[in-house]
Amino acid sequence: MRRGVDSSLAVAYLRVSTDEQHLGPEAQRAAIESWARARGIHVVAWHEDKNVGGAQALEQRPGLMAALASLRASRAATLVAAKRDRLARDVELAGALEVRVRRLGARVATADGTSDKHTTDGRLLMRMVDVFAEHERAVIRDRTRAALAAKRARGERVSGQPPYGFRHEAGRLVADEREQLVLQQLEQLLERGLSLRQIAAALTARGCRSRAPDGRWHKTTLARLARRGPTGHRPDGPCPENVR
Known part of the structure; x- marks a missing residue:
């Protein structure tokens, strides 16, 4: 972590897509607030992307880009999300985001604890979560396509x-x-x-x-x-x- 960043500060990121509403922004915010209180961390900025899928390019997410800008401006040490799949549902994207945050001297954390890279088991769990998030996105996509095809077949x-x-x-x-x-x-x-x-x-x-x-x-x-x-x-x- 670079010199000058404040380990007591964090920037929060929320994401809700159109096809997965099970973890809305209120639930994500509550999880992050609980995480921050338990660690004595102050969240200096909140940023959100609405109706944005987890495989969307990082540059096409205004909320995430704003969160990275806040991370740089505030010199906060952490970018925090409720879960790994809020950051990305694509292994390559998740890795690219980790690199960007690391270049700012900060780290990625999640309220559910799956972004802990300080242990061998933690790093393994983090990568497994990324892979399963990508798989779940593919399953959702296939189900959606099948449902739309059925509707079209019925003339709906x-x-x-x-x-x-x-x-x-x-x-x-x-x-x-x-x-x-x-x-x-x-x-x-x-x-x-x-x-x-x-x-x-x-x-x-x-x-x-x-x-x-x-x-x-x-x-x-x-x-x-x-x-x-x-x-x-x-x-x-x-x-x-x-x-x-």
């Missing part, structure tokens, strides 16, 4: 943000031609063996935009799309103007 109206490459039209999921073209570009670039960072740069150069407010592509987003698998022949070429 579906709601919520459609997967990239599709849009809602008259209550049904239909292909979005511009986003399908982006997926075509992605598949071809993957076949060439480019890294996700190189692919992000290539898509940007071609004028292809993500759904993020700034239109930027992040490695996590591209990895998630790549895991959906191939969807047929993908022609090369520039994307149409203002692809979103």
Whole structure:
């Protein structure tokens, strides 16, 4: 831990996604407050991301970015969340966040104690929690997709943000031609063996935009799309103007 950080100060982070409401912000706050009282720690700032999934890129979470900024400004020694899965439901994201916090001279802690890296068993438990959180996210995603497919088969109206490459039209999921073209570009670039960072740069150069407010592509987003698998022949070429 770097010199100058205050071990009696912490910054709190809360996250609630659209598909898992079992641990709402009130419950998360209560858990963190109890953790802080037991250790004599003062929480100097609270930050929250609403309707944000645990696999969302770190840069696409305004609440988390604000929490890291508060950590730097206050020189607090700890970024605390109620549980590990509030930080991320993706092993790589969880690791990347740990690195960012460590570069600030601070540490990550959770009210349930699963972020204790001071013992061998603690480090093992932390990584196991990250893996199971990622697995649970995948299970939730598969169940959601199955439920939506059943609704569509019955001709029922579906709601919520459609997967990239599709849009809602008259209550049904239909292909979005511009986003399908982006997926075509992605598949071809993957076949060439480019890294996700190189692919992000290539898509940007071609004028292809993500759904993020700034239109930027992040490695996590591209990895998630790549895991959906191939969807047929993908022609090369520039994307149409203002692809979103």
